[in-house]
Amino acid sequence: MNRMTSTQARHTRRAVLQAAVDAGARCASVNPDSFFRADREPADEWRARRTEALRVCTGCPVRAACEELALRDREGRADADDMVRAGLTGPELAAVHTVQAVRLAATVAADRDTEQRELRNLVTAVQDEVASSLDRKHEGERLSPTRVQAEQNVLVSILTARIREIRTARRARTGWEVAA
Ligand code: SF4
Incomplete structure (x- = not known):
């Protein structure tokens, strides 16, 4: 039987991650807009929606895959609290990206x-x-x-x-x- 090499495994990882999220996302039945702050939305209203979005992510079976995809796609900005993905706010995603920049650069290059x-x-x-x-x-x-x-x-x-x-x-x- 042919075994997949480590390089091939890395190359197919993105598709595998996306398939996992497509199959198991807990937010699949939720309005996707609820994970993003609307233009000029008051901070207290967004905070309430953000808490609810974070709650949806809690216990999501594909949270790790979702986080890796978000990091590969450079989602999240340090200076903009305007989204939730993978149980993290935009600034939290940006912080994780900074910490994992080298590893992520290698995986994106492989893609x-x-x-x-x-x-x-x-x-x-x-x-x-x-x-x-x-x-x-x-x-x-x-x-x-x-x-x-x-x-x-x-x-x-x-x-x-x-x-x-x-x-x-x-x-x-x-x-x-x-x-x-
Ligand atoms: S972790 Fe959150 S944003 Fe990601 S798929 Fe699950 S519910 Fe959706």
Whole structure:
């Protein structure tokens, strides 16, 4: 049996964390807005809602995964008490991020390595598909070039859609002015 290497395990960690939160979040049935302070919301009203949001997080079975995702996404600011996630306020999340900055930088870099590799593989797959011959056989029978072309078009459109998705995510992270 093939065993996953430690590097592969690190690369898949983000997806695993997200799947855990999606499956077990205690706040899934709560209005997501209740975890964020509204514009110009009076401090005492926000404090009451914040306490309730923290209560929802208490005992949440996926709190650790939620906290790691929040830290990876750089949620929370030291100077803004305006949100709750993973049982922590924004300033508390920012403080934890500062303490764990080195470890988090390594995990985020690992995620991006994976993304970069996937992008390269997808571009190569599109190039190979576009350059491939329409003269193909299946179980000894020559396939119609029209059918092969149609299947090729579908495959290329799926691959290019995934390429667009990755590039859009990269641009969103780095700013539209930076080429992905
Ligand atoms: S820890 Fe809190 S914010 Fe995170 S998934 Fe659970 S209930 Fe939601």
